Amino acid sequence: MIPEIGHYALILALCVAVVQGVLPIYGAAVRNSSLMAVAKPAARGQFLLVLTAFCCLGYAFAVKDFSVLYVAATSNSQLPLHYRLAAIWGAHEGSLLLWMFILSIWMVAVSFFSTHLPEAMRARILGVMGLVSVGFLLFMLTVSNPFExxxxxxxxxxxxxxxxxDPGMVIHPPMLYMGYVGFSVAFSFAIAALLGGTLDAAWARWSRPWTTVAWCFMTVGVAMGSGWAYYELGxxxxxFWDPVENASFMPWLAGTALMHSLAVxxxxxxxxxxSVLLAIMAFSLSLLGTFLVRSGVLTSVHAFATDPKRGLFILVFLAIVIGGSLVLYAWRAPRVGLGGGFALISREGMLLANNVLLVAALGSVLLGTLYPLFLDALDLGKISVGPPYFDTVFLPLMTPAIFLMGIGPLAQWKQASLPALAIRLRWAFGVSLVTAVVVPWLMGQWTPLVTLGLLMAFWILATIVVDLRERLLQAEGGGSIGGRVALLPRAYWGMVVAHAGVALFIVGVTMVKxxxxxxxxxxxxxxxATLGGYTFRFDGTQQVNGPNYVAARGTIHVSQDGKEVTVMYPEKRRYFVQNQTMTEAAIATGLLRDLYVSLGEPLEGGAWxxxxxHKPFIDWIWGGCLVMAAGGILAISDRRYRLAWRRKEATVPVEAQLARPTVT
Amino acid sequence: MRWLWVLLLLIPSFATAYEASPLAANPQAEARLKALAVELRCLVCQNQTLADSNAPLAEDLRREVREMIAKDLTDKEIIDFLVSRYGDFVLYRPPWKLTTTLLWVGPFLLLGVGAIGLVFALRRRQKKMTDVTLSEAEHNRVTQLLSEGARRP
Amino acid sequence: MNRFLIPFGLFIVVVGFLAVGLTLNPRELPSPLVGKAAPEFSLPQLHDPGKVISSNDLKGKVWLLNFWASWCGGCKDEHPVLIHLAQSGEVPIYGMDYKDQRSEALAWLKEWGNPYQIVAVDEPGRIGINYGVYGVPETYVIDKAGVIRYKQIGPLREDILDKKIMPLVRELQNQ
Known part of the structure; x- marks a missing residue:
């Protein structure tokens, strides 16, 4: 009975979504307020219906209802409750339900936090989101029904x-999907603006916080996926530059570029x-990621549920959504206003140059990911594109981007002078160069790549210091340091923190490599055995019984200079039902290094x-990502956004801003 | 050869006391194997390197490569051996060929086109801005509106 | 030309490739050995380990080389097809027992029938590597001069046999 309620709720949600996708957009076109007013209740109603469906599936997992195909396929009576609940998104059908559920969360969020937007804009935004959810609900109800x-x-x-x-399963997919689907908000803002012809600075102001929130989730989601692969794959x-990883990295790159171009x-x-094109791209790449993960057109180490038939559905959906948006873009974009002027050498110019680099990086990830498919489709042979390619191509694209990242924040808006910048930054450059050369030398092994990596990291940090110093000295009126710090806007601090996060990330990558x-x-x-100054003593293994597996658990005492540091328990598990052996590595994390131990095979006489x-600084990789996300959150807590929420109806007549020279 | 090694281990006086022995008989060769194997693809697996995979074929191929290293073959000879049997698919670093030119050049082409496009777009913008003359009043109003939009607290 | 149409154009190209991609199998690798001389082997025979089967003995006739193992699921799927082909007597099939245990391989053939003229034993999988085998079953068509003319990856099916392999075999036999 309960699964049928869930199924029924999805059907109702589809009906509501159709209404939400059609009436408000039509209403906005004919300026009919009552039609536009449908959007808000429809979005909320849809959320409640999808929530119901989600809870029904969760209930079926909780009570082990193996008469539901999906539950029977992805769980087991011995599986602990928290993994049974996480199994909701353990395979294809449920992942889609999670996708849909998160989309409805974003819709509700938009319906609550968009009261300050013009009525037509709000109606169009929710309408576009409704249309997106029509596609996903149809997908679920036709070929991937979780309640079958x-x-x-x-x-x-x-x-x-x-x-x-694994605990990663409980939290990683929801986080990542919050990011993927979050870009649908920026996308809907962009499409709504294109539809209404109200593409202006106000549009950018409104979509900035939404883009940043989605980007934060995406950052954390990708980082968690990476961390999970680190300890779970053993x-x-x-x-690994695997297609599925790239599928999450590409929207992230597009989102990063979008945040910066929205600033301009x-x-x-x-x-x-x-900016509109980037907003379309970010969400398109999210959809493309879904396609790549689900269709099985590329082999991936993380592919858990692939099916070409479903691939076709997503492809058609993708073609309609993205193709339609791009046609709309080609039709509307030429009439967009030009905006204020600025020189190539200016803050704006550098932000855009960074955009070019980020998009080139994005393009190379896309090219590398799809190239084997291109060649195969043209019958020109099969190749593999793997980490050596991406590492080779990515470094020369990212190095100038990082370099610009240091200069950009110091450059004046509109017009900056390169010689002046060079003078302001000469110490930062000198200090970071010397440090980057000396540090690896002190660590006993000097390589050009390590120096380059550290140079980039120190460059970011040094330029931040220079910038902060200048700004704090210039801050008017604030006598004490604390007062001056408070004078700088949160958005600025957010940027500083996020950039520092990039530096930490680079330190991590460089040191580990x-x-x-x-x-x-x-x-x-x-x-x-001795490694990296630590002594590992193997004290044998013992059998351990888990709820649905049996494991050989090794005990390894780790000491340094005769003092015990930690005890590690790596496991080799055999899961009963799928009769699969899993290596559970033991990891002793630390600020400056991880110790990582994994059991291979048993050998004669109790030996293994x-x-x-020994992985120095590896946690800085994920720490850096978290700091980046924290920077994003700090930025959206800025006053101007908070005020924007409260301000009803924009005070600037939006059409007025279109009265600028136009490009044709 | 292997039994000799096992025998050595069994005699306590020969094995270093309580120091675990490396798994590989020859750590230098093993390091070379590893360096090669991370660039090679395991054919039966789902996108894993030869170094990471535990599939039987991967183990066989590692054994094969180990033997070639022992015979002092160059990296190129070893890679040619594998490519002649499995094709370019085993290489995670695609070789430079006519069909992969776009793959290797593409990223930099993209960067070049992007950079030129940006400079071009900025120039054209600048020109347009000066070309179109707005009345003073209009201009002031627009700048005021825009800066209001940008500066609004 | 509207330059804002460029993204749409690129997108159409990508979607076209993705659509073609859906019809392809990313796990199937064409063999670089097709059109090249079949790697030579001299191996003990499964049924009589004292005797040796050598690829040189097979020169002058068209033959199929089938890599299989008792542990391989796909081999059981294709087995009736092989038996049927062997009964027709149109082309000799030689087996290569790949990374298998002798006793299990013999029991397997006893239970399911033996379509092979002779089965060679490749216990360490070396010959498999020389032939570029990456998953059993795999079947090679080798011509009179000892050149590989075709490689079937995965289980043989009647339709593949009728449409591709047998026409090729007949053509090669008539050369």
Whole structure:
């Protein structure tokens, strides 16, 4: 009964979504207020319906209702409750429901926080989101219904893929989807503005906080995915340039570019068409990611549910949504106003130059990801494009981007002078260069790549210091340092923090790539191995029984200079239902290094083959991402956005701003 | 050869006391294997390198590469051996060929086009701005509106 | 020409490729060995380990080389097709027992029938590597001069046999 309620709720949600997608947009076109007013209640109603469906599926998992096909396929009676609930998004159908649920959360959020927007704009935004949800609901109801019954019911379920039985599974997909789907808001703002012909600086101001929030989720989501792969796959790697990883990285790059170009559009009213295109791109790439992950056109180490038939549906949906948007763009963008002027050498110019670099980086990830498919489709042979390619191509594109990241915030808006900038930054450059050369030398191994990496990180930090110093000295009226700090806007602090996060991230990547060490050893009970100054003593394994697996758990005492540091318990698990063996690495995290131990195979006499890693600064990679996201959150807490929420109806007549020279 | 190694381990006086022995008989060769294997693709797996995979074929191929290293073959000879059997698919670093030119050049082409496009767009903008003459009043009003939009507290 | 149409144009191209991509199998690798001399082997025979089967002995006739193993699921799927082909006697099939245990392989053939003229044993999988095998079953068509003319990846099916393999075999036999 409960699953049928869920199914029914989805059907109703589809009806509501159709209404939400059609009436408000039509109403906005004919200026009919009562039609436009449908948007808000429809969005909220849809949220309640999807919530109902979501809870119904959760309930079916909680009570182990194996008469539901999806529950039987992705869980098992021995699976603990929290993993049963996480199994909601453990495979294709449920992931879509999560997608849809999160889309409805964003819709409700828009319906609450958009009261200050003009009526027509709000109606169009919610209408576009409604249309997007029509597609996803149709997809679910036609070819991937999570509530499909299994008759007769299975005695027990086939269990969740053991790789997914991990705390990361509980939190990573929702986070990542919040990011993916969050870009649908920026997309809807852009489409609404194109539809209404009200593409102006106000549009940029309104979509900035939404873009930033989605970007924060995306940043955390991608970082968590990377961290999860690091400890779950057991190879000690943290980024594999796998198609599924790239699928999440591309929208992130587009979102990053969008945040920066929105800054130009907001400040100067310029490059609106470009910002709109980026907003369309960010969401398009989210959809493309869904397609790549679900269709199986590319082989991926993270692909858990692929099906070409469903791929076709997503592809058609993708073609309609993105194709339609791009046609609309081609039709409307030429009439967009030009905005205020600025020189190439200016803050705006540098933000846009960074945009070019980010988009080129995005393009190369896309090219590398799809190239094997292109060649295969043209029958020109099969190739693999892997980490060596991406590493080679990415570095020369990112190096100038990072360099600009240091200069940009110091450059004046409108027109800046390069010689003046050079003088202001000469110390920052000198200090970071010297540090970057000396530090690896002090660490005992000097390589050009490590120096380059550290140079980039120190450059960012040094320019931040210069910038902060100048701004604090210039801050008017604030006597004490605290007072002066408070005078600088939160949005500025947000940028500083996010950029510092990038620096931390680079430090992490550089140190791990430059100084990590590993060892494969055969360890008899009582034997020791030394790596990175730590001594690992293997004290044998014992059998441990988990709820749905049995494990050999090793005990490894780690000491440094004779003092015990920690005890690590790597496991080799065998899951009963899918009869799959999993390596659960033991990781001792630390600010300056991770110790990573994974069990290989049992050898004769209680010995095991053991792989040991010493990974300096690796947690800075994810720490840096969290700091970036924190910067984003700090930025949206800025006063001007908070005031924007409260301000009813824009005070600036939007049409007035269109009265600028236009590009044709 | 291997049994000799096992035998050595069994005699306590020969094995270093309580120091775990490396899994590989020859750590230098193993390091070379690793360097090669991270650029090679495991054919049966879902997008994994030869170094990371535990698939039986990956183990066989590692054994094969190990033997070639022992025979002192160059990296190129080893890679050619694999490519002649499995095609370019085994290489994670696609070789430079006519069909992969776009792959290798594309990113920089994109950057070049983007950079030129940006300079071009900014120039044209600048020109348009000076070309179109607004009345003083109009201009003031628009700048005021825009700056209001930008500066609004 | 409206330059704002460029993104749409690029998008159409990408969607076209993605649509074609849906019809392709990313896991199927064309063999670079097709059109090249089949790697040579001399291996013990499964049924009589004292005897050796060598690829040189097979020169002068068209033959199929089928890599299989008792542990391989796809091999059981294609087995009836092989038996049927062997009964027709149109082309000799030679088996390559790949990374398998002798006793299990013999039991497997006893249970399901033996379509092979002779089965060679490739216990360490070396010959498999030389042939570029990456997943059993795989089947090679080798001509009179000992050149590989076709490679089937995955289980044989009647339709593949009728449409591709047998016409090729007949053509090669008539050369």
């Amino acid at each position: 019954r299994l008759i007769p019911a299975a005695l027990d379920g086939r269990d969740l893929n053991p790789l997914l039985q 190879w000690g790697g943290w980024w 559009t907001d400040k100067r009213g310029g490059f609106k068409a470009w 430059g100084f990590e060490a590993e060892q494969d050893v055969r360890m008899n009970v009582g034997e020791t 083959s053991v792989r040991l890693y």
